Amino acid sequence: MPVKKLIVQIPCLNEAQTLPATLGDIPRAIPGIDVVEILVIDDGSRDGTSEVARRHGVEHIVRFPQRKGLASAFAAGIDASLKLGADIIVNTDGDNQYAGADIPKLIAPLLGGEADVVIGDREVQDLAHMSATRKRLQWLGSWVVRQVSDTKVPDTTSGFRAYTRDAALRMTIVSEFTYTLESIIQAGKRRMAIAHVPVRSNPRTRSSRLFSSVWTYVKASSATIIRIYAMYEPLKVFGLIGLFVFAGGLALSLRFVYFFVIGEGLGHVQSLIFAAVLLIVGFQIALIGLVADVISGNRKLLEDLLYRVRRMELRQGAPADTVPPADGDRS
Numbered sequence: 363m364p365v366k367k368l369i370v371q372i373p374c375l376n377e378a379q380t381l382p383a384t385l386g387d388i389p390r391a392i393p394g395i396d397v398v399e400i401l402v403i404d405d406g407s408r409d410g411t412s413e414v415a416r417r418h419g420v421e422h423i424v425r426f427p428q429r430k431g432l433a434s435a436f437a438a439g440i441d442a443s444l445k446l447g448a449d450i451i452v453n454t455d456g457d458n459q460y461a462g463a464d465i466p467k468l469i470a471p472l473l474g475g476e477a478d479v480v481i482g483d484r485e486v487q488d489l490a491h492m493s494a495t496r497k498r499l500q501w502l503g504s505w506v507v508r509q510v511s512d513t514k515v516p517d518t519t520s521g522f523r524a525y526t527r528d529a530a531l532r533m534t535i536v537s538e539f540t541y542t543l544e545s546i547i548q549a550g551k552r553r554m555a556i557a558h559v560p561v562r563s564n565p566r567t568r569s570s571r572l573f574s575s576v577w578t579y580v581k582a583s584s585a586t587i588i589r590i591y592a593m594y595e596p597l598k599v600f601g602l603i604g605l606f607v608f609a610g611g612l613a614l615s616l617r618f619v620y621f622f623v624i625g626e627g628l629g630h631v632q633s634l635i636f637a638a639v640l641l642i643v644g645f646q647i648a649l650i651g652l653v654a655d656v657i658s659g660n661r662k663l664l665e666d667l668l669y670r671v672r673r674m675e676l677r678q679g680a681p682a683d684t685v686p687p688a689d690g691d692r693s
C-alpha cells in the first residue's frame with residue numbers, strides 16, 4: 363500500500379512564544395497515517411520563529427523575507443505541502459488556539475472518504491473564553507457565509523482545517539488578508555463535500571494579529587464575502603441590483619403616464635427624466651452582470667486548467683525535496 367502522508371502546516375507571524383506549545387500538542391503517530399510532518403510558514407517574523415521551529419523538530423520551513431499576509435502564507439503552505447507529497451494537509455494556528463490533539467478527529471472524515479474538506483468547529487457559542495460581542499459577530503458572519511456558500515459550516519473563521527490532496531490542488535486563493543471565508547465559499551460553490559467536527563480550543567494567549575479591531579474585522583470580512591460571492595454568482599448579484607433600479611424607474615414612469623393621462627403631465631418632467639435615468643442605469647447594471655457571468659465561466663475553465671497543470675507538474679516534478687517552492691525561500 364502506498365505511504366499516507368499528513369502534513370500539518372502552521373502559518374506564523376511572530377509566534378516564537380507560543381509555537382513550542384502548539385508543536386508539542388501535535389501527535390506524531392496517527393492511526394491510518396504513515397508519516398506526520400510539520401511545515402511552518404514564517405511570514406517575515408522578527409522574533410526568531412523559524413529558529414524556534416527548527417529547534418523543536420519542524421521538518422519543513424518556508425520563510426518569507428518580508429510579511430505577505432496570512433492568505434499568501436496559507437497558499438504557499440498548500441503549495442509546498444503538495445510538492446512534499448502530502449495526501450492530507452491540516453492547517454492550524456501558531457498561537458496554540460486549537461487543540462493539536464484533535465487532529466485525528468479532524469481528519470477522520472477524510473480517511474473515511476466522507477469529505478474533501480473538514481473544518482474544526484470551536485462551538486463558539488459555548489466558549490467561555492470569548493466576549494459576547496465577538497460571539498455575536500462570529501455568529502452573524504458565519505450565518506452570512508453559510509447562506510452565500512450553500513454549506514452548513516458552523517464555524518467559518520476557524521483556522522483548524524483538513525484538506526485532501528485533491529481539494530488542496532483545486533484551491534485558488536485570491537484575497538489578500540484571510541483565506542478562511544474565501545475557501546469555504548469556493549468549496550461550497552464547487553460542490554465539494556465539506557464536513558465539520560467539534561474540536562477543543564485553548565483560551566487566547568494574546569489579542570489577534572490578524573485584526574487590530576472589531577471594526578477592521580467586520581470591514582475586511584464583508585468585503586471578502588461580497589467580492590467572492592460576486593465572483594461566483596455575478597448574474598444573481600448584479601441582476602438583482604439592476605432589477606431594483608429598473609423597477610424604481612418603471613414605477614416612476616408609470617406614475618408619469620398616469621399624470622399624463624389625466625392631463626397633468628407637464629408638471630412632472632423632472633420625475634420623467636429621473637425615471638429614464640433609473641431605467642437606463644438599471645439595465646446597464648444587469649448587463650454588467652451578464653458580462654461578469656461570461657467572465658466567471660472563463661474563470662471556471664481557468665481553475666480547471668490550473669488544477670490539471672498543477673497535477674501534471676507535481677507528477678512530473680523532481681523529487682519533492684529538490685523542488686523550490688514558487689514563493690519564498692525554503693530552508
Ligand SMILES: Nc1nc2c(ncn2[C@@H]2O[C@H](COP(=O)(O)OP(=O)(O)OP(=O)(O)O)[C@@H](O)[C@H]2O)c(=O)[nH]1
Nearest residue numbers: 373374375405431432435455456457569570571572
Ligand atoms: N503568515 C501570516 N500569518 C499571520 C498573520 N497574521 C496572523 N497570522 C497567523 O494566523 C494565525 C491566526 O492569527 P491570530 O492572530 O491568532 O488571529 P485569530 O485567530 O483570528 O484571532 P484570535 O481569535 O484573537 O486568536 C496565527 O497562526 C498567526 O501567526 C500574517 O500577517 N501573516
Ligand SMILES: [Mg+2]
Nearest residue numbers: 455457459570
Ligand atoms: Mg488565534
